Amino acid sequence: MPELPEVENVRRSLESLLVDTPRITRFVFLRRDLRDAIPVQSLRQLEGQRLVRVRRRAKYLLLDTEAGTMLSHLGMTGSWRCEPEASVRDRAHDHIHLFLEGGRVLVYNDPRRFGIFERCDNEALSPRLCDLGPEPLSSEFTAETLWLALRTKCVPIKVALMDQRVVVGVGNIYASEALFRAGVKPQLRSHQLSLARAGQVVGSVREVLSQAIAAGGSTISDYRDADGRVGSFQSLFRVYDRAGEPCLTCQGKIRQKVYGGRSTFWCARCQR
DNA sequence: CTCCTATCCTGCGAGC
DNA sequence: TGCTCGCAGGATAGGA
Numbered sequence: 001m002p003e004l005p006e007v008e009n010v011r012r013s014l015e016s017l018l019v020d021t022p023r024i025t026r027f028v029f030l031r032r033d034l035r036d037a038i039p040v041q042s043l044r045q046l047e048g049q050r051l052v053r054v055r056r057r058a059k060y061l062l063l064d065t066e067a068g069t070m071l072s073h074l075g076m077t078g079s080w081r082c083e084p085e086a087s088v089r090d091r092a093h094d095h096i097h098l099f100l101e102g103g104r105v106l107v108y109n110d111p112r113r114f115g116i117f118e119r120c121d122n123e124a125l126s127p128r129l130c131d132l133g134p135e136p137l138s139s140e141f142t143a144e145t146l147w148l149a150l151r152t153k154c155v156p157i158k159v160a161l162m163d164q165r166v167v168v169g170v171g172n173i174y175a176s177e178a179l180f181r182a183g184v185k186p187q188l189r190s191h192q193l194s195l196a197r198a199g200q201v202v203g204s205v206r207e208v209l210s211q212a213i214a215a216g217g218s219t220i221s222d223y224r225d226a227d228g229r230v231g232s233f234q235s236l237f238r239v240y241d242r243a244g245e246p247c248l249t250c251q252g253k254i255r256q257k258v259y260g261g262r263s264t265f266w267c268a269r270c271q272r
Numbered sequence: 273c274t275c276c277t278a279t280c281c282t283g284c285g286a287g288c
Numbered sequence: 289t290g291c292t293c294g295c296a297g298g299a300t301a302g303g304a
Contacts, residue, residue: 002297035280035299059298076297077282093282112281114298155275164299171297220297221284261277263295 002074004136004169005212006223006231007059010080013225014061014106015054017082022100023050024065030094034115035075038095042119043070051100057123058132058168060116068121071128075114080226081107106226133167136205141167143199150190150198157193158186159260161205170205173218173240176265178204180239185271186264187257211236239265 002010024047032038049065056062061072072080085103096108096117108117116128123129133149134140149166150157160166161175170178179186182204184197193201217223217231220241224230238248243256247267256265 006297073298075281075299110281111283112296112298114280116299153274159275162298173297218297223297260275262298 003171003174006217008213009217009225011054011056013227018051021050021052022102025099028097034113071120073116077112078110078115133165136167147195147198153190156187156259157190158264160190172262176240178208186266
């Protein structure tokens with residue numbers, strides 16, 4: 001479900017819900033079995049603490065209290081929503097009810113259970129975070145850094161763009177969309193990418209992620225931010241999930257093939 | 273090391 | 289209708 005634009009919109013919606021920095025009154029863990037078991041004890045230590053801020057690193061959300069930080073990853077189907085305490089109920093696949101002072105509840109729901117929820121008080125030491133590549137919308141993501149990261153790799157560039165050690169936040173949708181906009185075919189071997197074309201890819205990744213954030217992300221079936229808002233970037237897809245349809249630029253037929261185990265979409269005429 | 277595949281899990285749509 | 293099959297926005301373990 002969520003790539004960087006969706007996670008960023010969840011972050012913003014959560015932060016807007018927490019402007020009053022409410023205290024966590026209590027946790028209710030309805031089911032602990034996410035990808036790893038939810039570490040109940042270490043999380044309960046944060047009861048009574050104020051939620052002061054929500055940050056994002058890569059596709060991870062970092063919920064800061066004054067005494068420690070919670071790390072949330074949405075996997076494929078994770079979502080956060082906010083409900084009034086008076087009407088909160090246990091829906092299918094709810095894992096966590098995080099009660100806040102003032103009568104609201106943050107609810108984490110995750111049907112496929114690929115998500116993560118744990119403590120993370122030291123980002124530099126966290127195995128989840130310590131090997132991540134640059135943020136794509138930061139000044140650290142440049143033609144030079146991308147080219148350097150790719151020059152020793154032989155995998156298709158589309159697979160490399162999804163490697164969170166190369167650049168973070170790009171998933172299966174935006175990898176295809178960025179390469180279309182850059183005019184680079186997804187099967188191009190990473191080390192074959194020239195510095196000049198790396199610059200094109202950097203620009204396209206930035207552009208597509210920025211536009212997707214502004215559009216509220218992409219809602220394929222079930223993505224919503226914490227306010228329940230859907231995204232609209234799916235209407236601006238140029239190749240993703242358009243196999244067999246005409247290229248919006250050249251009318252050629254959009255192709256689909258699996259690379260790195262993930263469906264990949266491109267236009268063979270526009271992308272070289 | 274790098275690369276590739278299978279795997280975790282539920283839900284949904286296509287095809288019969 | 290109802291069933292089966294394949295596939296889905298991510299990340300990682302393990303084998304070649």
